[in-house]
Amino acid sequence: MNEGETSLLQWQNLQSLDLAELIDILKAQHTDFLDSDLPELQELAHLLADRPLERFLENMAEELAIHFRTEEKVVFPVLESMSGQHNALDPALRIASDHMREDHRSHFRHLRVLRAFQEELEQQGARGMRQHLCLRLNDFCNRMQLHATWENRRIFRRPAVTETVARREASGNQ
C-alpha cells in the first residue's frame, strides 16, 4: 500500500470518530511530536554536527509547543464544551480557529524547509546515521502534515466565505 492509500485509509477511519475520540488521538500525536520525534531529530542533527538543522528544529519545537498548548488548553476544551455543535459563526471560536489555521500555514512552510534539509542530506550521500536522519525527517514531515490537515478539516473548519482558501488547500497548495 502506498503512502497516498495509507493516508486515505487513515482519513476514512478518522471521519468515523467522534470529536472526543479525535481529540484524544490529536493530543497523543502532540506528545509524540514533542517528546519523541523532535528530541530524536535534534539529537541526530547534533551528532552529525548539522548546526543549521539543529537550530531550525529547536525553533520549530518551541513554536509547536506553544501551538499545541493553545489547542489543548483553549480550543479543544471549548469545542468539547459545545458537544461538537461547532457553530462557525461563534466569534470567539472563529477567531481561535483562524489563529490555529494561520499557525498551520506556518507549519506547512516549515515542513517544506525540513524537506529541503532532507534533500540536501540525501544529495550528500545518505548512509548510516545520515540516512536514519533522512528517514526520520520524512516520517515526521508526513505525520505533521497529516495532523494539521486533519485538524483543518475536522476541527478548525471555516464558513463558506473562505472557500477560496479551502479550494487552494484541497489542491495541495497549503
Ligand SMILES: [Fe+2]
Ligand atoms: Fe494539533
Ligand SMILES: [Fe+2]
Ligand atoms: Fe494544530
